[in-house]
Amino acid sequence: MFAHVKLLNKFSHTFLYHVPAELQDLQVGDIVQVPLQKRLESAVIVAQTLQQPDVSYTIRSIVRKEPMPDDVHYTKFIGWLCYYYQADRALLNSRIRHFIEQKESEVPLAPLISPDASRTLLRSLTHEQQIATNYINHALDTGVYAPTLVHGVTGSGKTEIYKHILSHALDMGKSTILLLPEVTLAVQFAHRLTQELDPTYPIFSFHSATSAKDKKTVWKRLIAGQPTIIIGVHLPILLPIGNLGLIIVDEEHEVGYQEKKHPKINSKEAAIMRAYMNSIPIVLGSATPSITSLHAVESKGWKLFTLHTRFAGSFPEIKVVPLRTKNAPRKHFWITPVLEDTIADRLAKKEQSIIFINRRGHSFFIQCTSCSYIFSCTQCSVSLTFHAPEKLICHYCGYTHQVPHQCPGCKASSATFIKKGVGTQQVVSLLQTLFPDARIARADLDTTREKKAWATTVEKMHAREIDILVGTQTITKGYDFAQVTLVGILWADLQFNFPLYNATETALAQLIQVAGRAGRHTDNSVVIVQSMAEHEIFQYIQETRFMDFYAHEIEQRMQVQYPPFIRMAQIEYKHTDSDTVHNDAQKSYDIISELIRIDYPQVTVLGPAQPPVHLIQSIHSRVLYLKGPDIKDLISLYKSVVQEQFESSLFFTPNPVR
Structure with missing residues (x-):
């Protein structure tokens, strides 16, 4: 028998190898070691043939089959991914290449948490939480495909449900995949679970920030068939897991589950299909469930559980404030008097504030007032974002350029340049001017990219060493800061007019999520929503009205025939x-x-x-x-x-x- 293989690190060409007698049980999708020149390479089998091909060169033999977890559903699942996304099988398999190529001696097989760590007992569940947990655990016990949507308002305790069903899965000897839409959230969630569950539980992160050593440890556990909790964004759903018993997708509404590079696999969609193929329950949780998931409850029989009340605190008061006004001029356009006064009040009370703007940097762009020239990237069709001090950056390719002393278009002096829009850097500067004694920090892609620095910022927020946190979408979900009693949204209608059919859904979910950071442990909080224009969607920012938005949006989608109707x-x-x-x-x-x-x-x-x-x-x-x-x-x-x-x-x- 002969096999056509593609190298995991160079998958543009197919190579032909002989299958030795001791490896006649090889199948398409298996990972093997093959000789290439004077070295060995990992490769995936993409096709097999019994007839010897007519070639002019000597056909070399496959050296060995790499050990793989015993997952009887895996080949079918990868085949579905390749079909659904029209992707190359070798491209998908290449993502586990570095796990199987590590030296075995580098990694001990041990749990991530030290056995002497202190344990926090599972909390008693509310009646709503207990009903949902009982249903999911029963599906675990019986081993059935049970897509379950948990619609829980922010702070309602969805994580408590996750902890109970994770524990139940481990007790059954089953592994669990827990997906989150961002690496920073995955890191935080893994840390939280290690602190709140039994210290002997095998909890592992598995994403771009995870060390190769820890990834290899997970790989060894999977080969050994040991129950494991695997937390990540995209990679976990591609792992072969023989004893997979449960999948959890938190913040299931997030578009971050779709990868940015081709093939643009949507990890949530892949997770749903994998749960179906494996006949296991999948739990999707969100305070703002996607329109598609809510419709699946009606059209496909998904089970819906709703958590109506917060575990602690109260829902914030929502105030919509117009940015454009004919009233007396204020100190700065982007900080209305209402917002400024409320921030001052929170500072006086030693409470914390979050200021949200969906842009990082200092300003959107710089324009010459003399000739209207806009500084744009030389490699991308976008304007350059101004970052202090005097730097222009492309957020797509990383191109950087210093602000010149004269306009490239008309040669006018840089005195003619104006900065348009607002970014996180500029907001921090404005707030430092307005509140010189306040402790202010920034949270956007530029600052959260450094995981240790971002972890320090989160710790300072919890320790009340930060008064005002200015951030982009990074801070809209997953974080529970007890003393945040004010959320200010600087430009709420910014995302409503993007040329996407789901732009309103995505924008509203983001607003509700960031508003949900306020009042999680207090009874007196406020969200100030600043907007350039009035918009009917603002009536749904109070999250208790989200299902009203669903009724409004699903009707619109049906009329114009957009997903989920098409x-x-x-x-x-x-x-x-x-x-x-x-x-x-x-x-x-x-x-x-x-x-x-x-x-x-x-x-x-x-x-x-x-x-x-x-x-x-x-x-x-x-x-x-x-x-x-x-x-x-x-x-x-x-x-x-x-x-x-x-x-x-x-x-x-x-x-x-x-």
Whole structure:
């Protein structure tokens, strides 16, 4: 027998190897060691043949099969991922390459937590929590696919449910995958569980910030079939786990579950399919459940549990304040008198405030008032963001440029430059001017990228060593700061007009989540929502009205036929030449239109369109969108197109959410 393999670190070519007699049980998807020149490489088997190929070179033999966890469902699951995302199997398998290539001697097989750590007993559950826990534990006991949506208002104790069902799964000898939408949240959650569960519980992080040593430890536990709690963002769902008994997806509404690089696997979607294939329960939790998940409760029979009350504290008062006003001028446009006075009141009471703006940096961009020139990235179709001191940065490719002394367009002096918009750096500076004695910190991608520094900031917030925390979406979810009694949202309507069908849903969820940081342990808190324009969505910011928003939004989606009433897919075209990528997209549109006319009358094709950011690192892009009742039809159309010759690279993404 012979096998076609793709190297895990170089998956652009297929290599042919002989399968020795002792390895005749190899299957497609197995990881093997193969000789390449004078070294051994890890590879995945992508095809097998009994007939000896007619080649002019000597066919070398596979050396050995790499040990893999005994997961009978794994090959089928990876096959589904490859089909659904039209992805290369070797590309998916490459993500576990560094776990199996580490030296065995480097890693002891031991729990992450020291056995002498102190244990916090599980809390007694409320009646609402207990009902949900009993249902999920019963599904665990019986081993059935049970998609369960836990809609719990912020601070209602969803984590307490997670802790009880995690403990039950371990008692049964089952492993659990726990997904969170960001690495910072995964780190925090792992730390919390290690503090609050039995110290002997094997709790492991598994994401980009996890050391190779710890990842290898997890890999060894999986091979040994030992029950493990695995916490991460994207990687855990790709692991073979023979004793997988439960999957939890926290903050299930988050678009961060869709990867940014191709194939853009949505970890939540993959988790749902894996739970179905494994016949195990999956729990999806959120204070702002996605429209798709709520609709699945109605249309697919998902179980819904609602936690109506906070474990402690009270819901904050919501105040919507217009940014544009004809009243007397204020000290700064972005800080209204209402917000300034409320911050001062919180400082006087020794309470904490969170100020939210969905932008990092100092200002959005710099423009010359003489000729209207805007400083833009040389490699991406975006303006450069101003960062103090006197630095312009592209947040897509990292290009950095000092603010020049004169305008490149008209040669006018830099005195003609004005800064437009507002960013976290600028807000910090403004607040330091208004409140010179306040202790102010910043939380955005620039600051949270350094995990240790961000952990220090979180610790200082808990220790009340920070008075005001200024941040972007990093602070909108997952954090429980007991003394936060004020949340100020500087520009609430900023995200409402993005060219995405789910823009309003995403924006509202973000506003509710950040508002939910206030009053989690107090009865007197406030959220000040500053906005450029009035918007009907503001009536739903009080999270107790979220289901009213769902009723409003689901009606809109049904009328215009957007998900969840229709399936969507995106075909993306990338090339260094703008004309080439446009022509290839137009060629595809013509092919698809003809196929739709003949064989797929229920499918609609939209485009070609230029994405909002259509140039990144000198690579141009165009997109087509397919809409239809069956995802299989959309995949078939893509497969028909990709068989043609294109100069551009083509990528397929089902259910794009960003």
